Amino acid sequence: MMTEHTVKAFDEDITRLRGIIAEMGGLAEVAIQDAMQALVSADEDLARQVVERDVKLDKLESEVDELAVRVIALRAPMADDLREVIAALKIGGVVERIGDYAKNIAKRVGRIEGRKRFEPLTLIPAMAEVAAEMVHDVLTAYAARDPVLAREVIQRDDKVDAFYDSIFRNLVSHMVENPATISSAAQLLFIARNLERIGDHATNVAEMVHYAATGTYPPEERDHDA
Amino acid sequence: MMTEHTVKAFDEDITRLRGIIAEMGGLAEVAIQDAMQALVSADEDLARQVVERDVKLDKLESEVDELAVRVIALRAPMADDLREVIAALKIGGVVERIGDYAKNIAKRVGRIEGRKRFEPLTLIPAMAEVAAEMVHDVLTAYAARDPVLAREVIQRDDKVDAFYDSIFRNLVSHMVENPATISSAAQLLFIARNLERIGDHATNVAEMVHYAATGTYPPEERDHDA
Numbered sequence: 001m002m003t004e005h006t007v008k009a010f011d012e013d014i015t016r017l018r019g020i021i022a023e024m025g026g027l028a029e030v031a032i033q034d035a036m037q038a039l040v041s042a043d044e045d046l047a048r049q050v051v052e053r054d055v056k057l058d059k060l061e062s063e064v065d066e067l068a069v070r071v072i073a074l075r076a077p078m079a080d081d082l083r084e085v086i087a088a089l090k091i092g093g094v095v096e097r098i099g100d101y102a103k104n105i106a107k108r109v110g111r112i113e114g115r116k117r118f119e120p121l122t123l124i125p126a127m128a129e130v131a132a133e134m135v136h137d138v139l140t141a142y143a144a145r146d147p148v149l150a151r152e153v154i155q156r157d158d159k160v161d162a163f164y165d166s167i168f169r170n171l172v173s174h175m176v177e178n179p180a181t182i183s184s185a186a187q188l189l190f191i192a193r194n195l196e197r198i199g200d201h202a203t204n205v206a207e208m209v210h211y212a213a214t215g216t217y218p219p220e221e222r223d224h225d226a
Numbered sequence: 227m228m229t230e231h232t233v234k235a236f237d238e239d240i241t242r243l244r245g246i247i248a249e250m251g252g253l254a255e256v257a258i259q260d261a262m263q264a265l266v267s268a269d270e271d272l273a274r275q276v277v278e279r280d281v282k283l284d285k286l287e288s289e290v291d292e293l294a295v296r297v298i299a300l301r302a303p304m305a306d307d308l309r310e311v312i313a314a315l316k317i318g319g320v321v322e323r324i325g326d327y328a329k330n331i332a333k334r335v336g337r338i339e340g341r342k343r344f345e346p347l348t349l350i351p352a353m354a355e356v357a358a359e360m361v362h363d364v365l366t367a368y369a370a371r372d373p374v375l376a377r378e379v380i381q382r383d384d385k386v387d388a389f390y391d392s393i394f395r396n397l398v399s400h401m402v403e404n405p406a407t408i409s410s411a412a413q414l415l416f417i418a419r420n421l422e423r424i425g426d427h428a429t430n431v432a433e434m435v436h437y438a439a440t441g442t443y444p445p446e447e448r449d450h451d452a
Binding site: 065069082168193 | 291295298299302308312315316319323387391394395398415419423426430
């Protein structure tokens, strides 16, 4: 049994864990937005900043790991409390990964030529907005332990997938019609794929949030289209 | 400091943790293969088995969580040992997720009509073979703490992506030419997307294996195409 003191200390630790993860979510969301801004305005300085700032996410993931381990070792939490600490460890890993995808996008900014000719350069930022919102909202759902919002996030992954499909088709026709632009079009395709993966990972987090909040995985909404 | 006894007990725990994860990897690999077999031969019984067997993966993930927590609480591992336990927790989560994708594929088997007309029904199993091999080899790399094999797995993700692109294009043309088959073609597209995600998750595991073995993330090979 935890004493009153341990309970209080545990609650403080969990609050700190959740705080670090909220910070990670915020950084990942900004990384996606800045990578898009850099892409649209061909701003290689901003792109470089996105790449450099990713180190911060790696560090915060290590902080989550360390703090979670300390909580387990010192407070020996049970049942729901333990589930919460493990969820923090796993969610921290996935959010770090989302940051990696944003970094990958930023790295491609300097490799795209003839921006004006690509229609997907309007579709990709719209796709990124949905993906970044998913990241934002899934972290809100995590902070508020809100399984309903988590399920909403899961449903939104369809939109990201639909964007991906439409961008893919558009870029493939573009490549066929303008073989000279294939290399830039391929960069845009990889960028869209990174955004699709961000949506998928936000969905993973949403499922963990749902599980941590209710003890069950969400119903199979996403099977219709995942 | 750990006593000789604790060291031995810790080694045994780690060996068990690695054993459970190896078992999970084996189950995930078989799930992918059986889902493909079910798809190709329209075997809805086998598809149902794949779905039912996924529960086993969920249970094994919980076992990893429980054992990892017990190790942290009882043995208070430090540095490399601790990194190993945390890697097990995170890898367990990702392998469980790979199983979910195989389950999603199996669930679609009953919804496809007019199999003979779809050329991707030869491409998809070939794609699945590469993805299942990635899952197999990344677990071998994990068991052998082999960063070189982990990097090889990461490079193979390109192949999976190339399959996905070619299947996507093929299915889109198919839909345009045969609007009556759109619903079945969409199922195949979702199946290919699930395989693409399996490749991505195997890549994630490979990066964790590389990190656990060397303390550094692999060089940016996958940035060329991720």
